[in-house]
Amino acid sequence: DAGVIQSPRHEVTEMGQEVTLRCKPISGHDYLFWYRQTMMRGLELLIYFNNNVPIDDSGMPEDRFSAKMPNASFSTLKIQPSEPRDSAVYFCASTPGVWNTIYFGEGSWLTVV
Amino acid sequence: SQQGEEDPQALSIQEGENATMNCSYKTSINNLQWYRQNSGRGLVHLILIRSNEREKHSGRLRVTLDTSKKSSSLLITASRAADTASYFCATDGNQGGKLIFGQGTELSVKP
Numbered sequence: 344d345a346g347v348i349q350s351p352r353h354e355v356t357e358m359g360q361e362v363t364l365r366c367k368p369i370s371g372h373d374y375l376f377w378y379r380q381t382m383m384r385g386l387e388l389l390i391y392f393n394n395n396v397p398i399d400d401s402g403m404p405e406d407r408f409s410a411k412m413p414n415a416s417f418s419t420l421k422i423q424p425s426e427p428r429d430s431a432v433y434f435c436a437s438t439p440g441v442w443n444t445i446y447f448g449e450g451s452w453l454t455v456v
Numbered sequence: 457s458q459q460g461e462e463d464p465q466a467l468s469i470q471e472g473e474n475a476t477m478n479c480s481y482k483t484s485i486n487n488l489q490w491y492r493q494n495s496g497r498g499l500v501h502l503i504l505i506r507s508n509e510r511e512k513h514s515g516r517l518r519v520t521l522d523t524s525k526k527s528s529s530l531l532i533t534a535s536r537a538a539d540t541a542s543y544f545c546a547t548d549g550n551q552g553g554k555l556i557f558g559q560g561t562e563l564s565v566k567p
Contacts, residue, residue: 347498376555378557385557385558385559385560386499386544386557386560388554388555388556388557391554398554399554434498434499436499441548442486442487442506442548444489444501444504445489445499445501445546445555446501447491447498447499447500448498449497449498450497450498
């Protein structure tokens with residue numbers, strides 16, 4: 344299996360622009376997670392889905408952030424408008440079921456200038 | 457707030473020495489997991505220990521879990537320079553599916 348695939352790997356954008364991060368989970372995994380990693384706050388869970396349905400979005404920082412999972416093989420995390428404090432590494436991860444190992448993608452490195 | 461907290465934040469040892477990292481958490485759990493992250497990469501799963509287990513081994517890794525103290529430790533024996541990475545513990549907080557990570561321990565193994 345190819346693992347969790349994220350795109351883009353790196354993005355530099357200007358403040359105010361819309362940013363869309365994409366994720367393809369491992370086939371057959373029912374859970375998908377979006378995490379954000381920064382030096383100051385570590386790894387934060389933003390939102391997770393079960394069978395394409397958002398279960399917990401309490402970690403989404405504010406209304407500028409939105410996530411969708413239109414089907415079992417694709418998810419997006421959108422930031423609109425982006426701000427410099429959104430600069431971070433955004434990880435997508437998936438797992439076949441609760442209390443299982445979580446498999447991470449390589450991350451999307453976002454810089455907002 | 458973080459569910460798991462690692463200690464120490466940073467650890468520097470010589471190749472061949474053992475490395476011990478500790479993790480404390482706040483609420484009851486179903487399992488606790490340890491992950492490794494190399495610089496610039498995603499996290500990779502190392503080992504999972506369930507709440508009814510006290511110790512688990514995988515190669516040079518040994519994990520212990522003390523649910524009465526809400527703590528876990530990860531021991532890497534006979535460390536190698538390639539073990540240099542950040543190590544994170546993660547717990548489900550008994551919430552099934554929601555895995556919360558600690559701040560991590562940055563391990564440096566000098567050749």
